[in-house]
Amino acid sequence: MGALDQAFIQAQEHRPKGTTTYAQGIPLIDLSLLTSPHPDGDDQKTTSIDGLVSEIGNACKNWGFFQVVNHGVALEKRQRVEDSARRFFGLPLEEKRKIRRTEKQVLGYFDTEHTKNVRDWKEVFDFVAKDPNIIPASPDPDDKELIELHNVWPQYPPELKDACEEYVKEMEKLAYKLLELIALSLGLPTNRFHNFFREQTTFVRLNHYPPCPAPDLALGVGRHKDGGALTILFQDDVGGLQVKRKSDGEWVTVKPTPDAYIINVGDIIQVWSNEAYESVEHRVMVNSEKERYSIPYFFNPAHYTMVEPLEELTNEKSPPKYKAYNWGKFLSNRKLSNFKKLNVENIQISHFRIISELADKLDGALSVTN
Numbered sequence: 256m257g258a259l260d261q262a263f264i265q266a267q268e269h270r271p272k273g274t275t276t277y278a279q280g281i282p283l284i285d286l287s288l289l290t291s292p293h294p295d296g297d298d299q300k301t302t303s304i305d306g307l308v309s310e311i312g313n314a315c316k317n318w319g320f321f322q323v324v325n326h327g328v329a330l331e332k333r334q335r336v337e338d339s340a341r342r343f344f345g346l347p348l349e350e351k352r353k354i355r356r357t358e359k360q361v362l363g364y365f366d367t368e369h370t371k372n373v374r375d376w377k378e379v380f381d382f383v384a385k386d387p388n389i390i391p392a393s394p395d396p397d398d399k400e401l402i403e404l405h406n407v408w409p410q411y412p413p414e415l416k417d418a419c420e421e422y423v424k425e426m427e428k429l430a431y432k433l434l435e436l437i438a439l440s441l442g443l444p445t446n447r448f449h450n451f452f453r454e455q456t457t458f459v460r461l462n463h464y465p466p467c468p469a470p471d472l473a474l475g476v477g478r479h480k481d482g483g484a485l486t487i488l489f490q491d492d493v494g495g496l497q498v499k500r501k502s503d504g505e506w507v508t509v510k511p512t513p514d515a516y517i518i519n520v521g522d523i524i525q526v527w528s529n530e531a532y533e534s535v536e537h538r539v540m541v542n543s544e545k546e547r548y549s550i551p552y553f554f555n556p557a558h559y560t561m562v563e564p565l566e567e568l569t570n571e572k573s574p575p576k577y578k579a580y581n582w583g584k585f586l587s588n589r590k591l592s593n594f595k596k597l598n599v600e601n602i603q604i605s606h607f608r609i610i611s612e613l614a615d616k617l618d619g620a621l622s623v624t625n
């Protein structure tokens with residue numbers, strides 16, 4: 256990527272601060288109850304599940320982010336993906352660009368992604384968990400055309416394809432476990448969300464953040480919220496992920512924990528839960544010395560899913576806060592705005608919010624004075 260082009264420079268207020276505050280209280284949740292047999296038998300398991308469910312619920316409510324250990328994903332499977340990613344990103348640019356993403360072919364290699372119209376200091380490789388994957392051809396609501404996305408694999412390293420395909424199977428198992436715990440924590444049946452994911456649009460991204468000559472001006476990924484349901488992220492030991500802490504709005508760094516995954520609730524769970532859980536803003540800092548790797552798995556429902564607050568979680572007293580929106584159109588809108596710099600704000604769930612934040616505040620103020 257060379258010298259720092261103007262396109263990478265963040266507006267003053269979005270630049271990283273020189274000092275690092277670590278996210279001290281970010282929950283670290285042990286999933287061994289689900290991944291290994293309980294020494295005292297299954298009855299014990301049921302009672303302890305309640306504890307796990309409330310841990311997950313509190314983490315979703317208070318942070319929107321948490322880490323999991325003893326998650327059941329074999330270390331070697333993740334390492335194999337990481338090793339092949341290192342080999343792939345180490346190739347000459349012209350080799351990587353042979354499988355470059357285009358406006359129509361949205362998978363493969365890409366090094367000019369934009370977040371909120373500012374270029375990110377990174378290069379990525381994207382692939383879908385289910386190949387082929389069906390999504391709308393364009394964000395235009397009147398355009399009913401659908402397209403099939405097919406994975407494009409590089410010639411080198413040859414093992415990348417197999418490593419990734421094995422890895423997504425593991426990720427999917429973990430994603431369903433987490434989804435079930437989240438459903439239970441909202442007082443819903445365990446499999447309440449399952450049907451949405453029958454024809455999922457889940458995708459995985461291999462991120463490589465090269466050392467950056469001006470880490471005080473650019474970001475690896477600009478501030479954003481994940482648009483999907485749930486993200487399962489692996490980050491290496493370099494660190495750089497920052498989360499906007501809910502309690503005080505401070506940007507805090509998530510310290511790498513060996514063999515842990517970082518989980519965050521995406522926009523869809525915010526809407527389904529009618530804001531019981533919120534999708535939290537995050538970003539990635541880069542540094543001038545070390546390159547960094549991360550692997551997010553974006554667990555997303557079928558393209559035709561109409562995302563709206565669940566009936567069970569709304570009533571007269573707490574009416575739905577969002578109008579239903581089509582996930583496929585949302586996704587295709589985001590993909591377009593990430594692909595190139597546009598002159599308009601990219602799509603956000605706030606565009607579908609029924610009651611504006613201002614009305615909420617006014618309501619709060621009125622109920623205090625009344």
Ligand SMILES: O=C(O)CCC(=O)C(=O)O
Pocket residue numbers: 460462476481488490495496537538539548549550551
């Ligand atoms: O690299 C990371 O730590 C996070 C990346 C991320 O937030 C994303 O790709 O959505």
Ligand SMILES: [Fe+2]
Pocket residue numbers: 479480481537
């Ligand atoms: Fe993200």
